[in-house]
Amino acid sequence: MSARNFVFGALVLVSVSVLAVAAQQSGAPQAKPFKDPTRSQSGQSQDDGQRVFKQNCSRCHTAPEGFSPSISGTIVRHMRVRASLSQHDEEALLHFLNP
Amino acid sequence: MLRSVFSLKNRPAAHAIRYLGLALAVATAHPGFAQNTPLISGGAGFFTSTDSGNTNYLPIVEPLLAAPLGKHVLVESRAALLESFSPNGGNKPGYNHMHSIGLVYLQGDYIASPHFTIVGGYFLIPFNTYNDRLTPIWIGNFQDVPLILSLGILSSGSGLGGMVRGNAIARNKYTIDYAYFYSTRSANEQFSAHRGNGGRSTLYLPEQRLELGLSYDRLLQGTHENFYGAHAWWESSDTGFRLRSEFARGHHAQGYWVEADYRMQAFGGADSVIGRLEPVFRLQQTFRRDTVVSDGLPPVNTQRADFGLDYNLPHNTRILTSYARQFSATGDHNVWETGIVYRFLFPAWKGKQQ
Numbered sequence: 001m002s003a004r005n006f007v008f009g010a011l012v013l014v015s016v017s018v019l020a021v022a023a024q025q026s027g028a029p030q031a032k033p034f035k036d037p038t039r040s041q042s043g044q045s046q047d048d049g050q051r052v053f054k055q056n057c058s059r060c061h062t063a064p065e066g067f068s069p070s071i072s073g074t075i076v077r078h079m080r081v082r083a084s085l086s087q088h089d090e091e092a093l094l095h096f097l098n099p
Numbered sequence: 100m101l102r103s104v105f106s107l108k109n110r111p112a113a114h115a116i117r118y119l120g121l122a123l124a125v126a127t128a129h130p131g132f133a134q135n136t137p138l139i140s141g142g143a144g145f146f147t148s149t150d151s152g153n154t155n156y157l158p159i160v161e162p163l164l165a166a167p168l169g170k171h172v173l174v175e176s177r178a179a180l181l182e183s184f185s186p187n188g189g190n191k192p193g194y195n196h197m198h199s200i201g202l203v204y205l206q207g208d209y210i211a212s213p214h215f216t217i218v219g220g221y222f223l224i225p226f227n228t229y230n231d232r233l234t235p236i237w238i239g240n241f242q243d244v245p246l247i248l249s250l251g252i253l254s255s256g257s258g259l260g261g262m263v264r265g266n267a268i269a270r271n272k273y274t275i276d277y278a279y280f281y282s283t284r285s286a287n288e289q290f291s292a293h294r295g296n297g298g299r300s301t302l303y304l305p306e307q308r309l310e311l312g313l314s315y316d317r318l319l320q321g322t323h324e325n326f327y328g329a330h331a332w333w334e335s336s337d338t339g340f341r342l343r344s345e346f347a348r349g350h351h352a353q354g355y356w357v358e359a360d361y362r363m364q365a366f367g368g369a370d371s372v373i374g375r376l377e378p379v380f381r382l383q384q385t386f387r388r389d390t391v392v393s394d395g396l397p398p399v400n401t402q403r404a405d406f407g408l409d410y411n412l413p414h415n416t417r418i419l420t421s422y423a424r425q426f427s428a429t430g431d432h433n434v435w436e437t438g439i440v441y442r443f444l445f446p447a448w449k450g451k452q453q
Contacts, residue, residue: 055308060232061237062411067445068446071134073167074137074165075165077135078165078173081210081218081264082231084264084266084276086213086266098134
């Protein structure tokens with residue numbers, strides 16, 4: 001094994017990273033947050049919950065495709081311990097999973 | 100090196116089933132509230148690995164149980180049931196097989212305050228990120244765990260004792276969370292643990308999607324040893340790109356890994372045929388600090404590059420494929436791996452309607 005092989009590996013990693021970000025930025029419009037004055041408090045909670053999910057849960061795993069509402073509270077409590085969520089984030093996530 | 104983390108837990112099946120049954124009995128002794136019904140989750144997978152021309156097969160099931168009790172308690176447990184098939188050595192035809200059923204963790208969590216959770220039982224050691232966040236088969240991007248995983252996790256990966264954890268500070272701009280544990284020594288087959296203590300602290304910047312953490316723990320039996328760890332994760336807020344990395348240093352060796360994955364959302368979204376593709380790449384190196392090989396790392400300096408292509412099928416099913424080239428003074432070799440994982444998640448029983 002020579003150092004040259006791993007310099008090559010590191011270059012591949014950097015190249016993949018740059019290409020991935022560049023392809024995404026050029027290929028798809030970026031979602032821009034906006035304020036909707038007619039948005040209800042419930043809608044804001046949904047956004048808040050979605051933010052909590054994206055920033056905490058999806059750091060490790062993708063969202064499961066569908067589950068019974070009867071376990072949404074258990075999932076959120078499990079996530080609260082695993083991801084050290086705050087109480088506010090726990091409530092927002094619960095509302096997001098079970099509106 | 101198929102799922103080498105599980106080879107640490109080859110224990111009699113009867114004990115594991117008994118303890119898991121006990122956990123289930125405790126959980127089911129309390130009626131579930133609407134939304135708080137106990138759940139059974141986990142993954143079932145079938146993996147193959149071809150290393151230096153030898154192909155191994157690994158069917159595996161990892162069930163997870165989580166059951167809330169009242170408003171502040173959660174009982175949770177995960178087990179691993181596997182059967183590994185590997186070719187007979189010495190030019191003999193046929194395959195040898197070995198089964199293993201073991202608890203990965205079984206713990207009770209008491210949410211004492213918004214910033215403070217007390218954990219008791221058999222828990223995953225919170226050192227760096229991989230051991231307690233990425234080991235489930237339905238989460239990991241590769242079949243193989245990183246070469247440095249065994250540093251800092253006190254041999255079995257789990258501790259028997261207590262832990263406190265939670266978020267110390269939670270602001271819109273940043274959060275800081277912590278975990279501190281103490282584990283006692285246990286030679287019990289199902290609760291194998293070493294005496295030690297340590298912890299982890301993590302800073303997360305939500306706007307930048309950047310996570311930085313430091314870990315430390317100390318083995319308090321035999322030759323006392325310190326382990327140091329650091330991790331950095333970053334994910335783009337508007338693309339499907341994610342970068343994870345860890346560094347760990349032990350008394351006899353050290354190393355790092357860097358992993359990148361990208362979900363191709365640019366081509367019709369994450370759920371399109373192309374968007375379900377997920378290229379992954381991992382680079383890792385280990386370095387020996389002396390010739391004492393007691394930490395599970397390779398006996399000589401080793402470098403490895405993994406190139407993977409995963410496909411996220413509908414219905415919580417995922418196909419993992421990868422090719423790796425490992426370089427060391429004892430010889431270079433290739434590792435080809437394929438696998439399929441199904442993730443399940445359902446209530447333990449039909450919950451009451453609100």
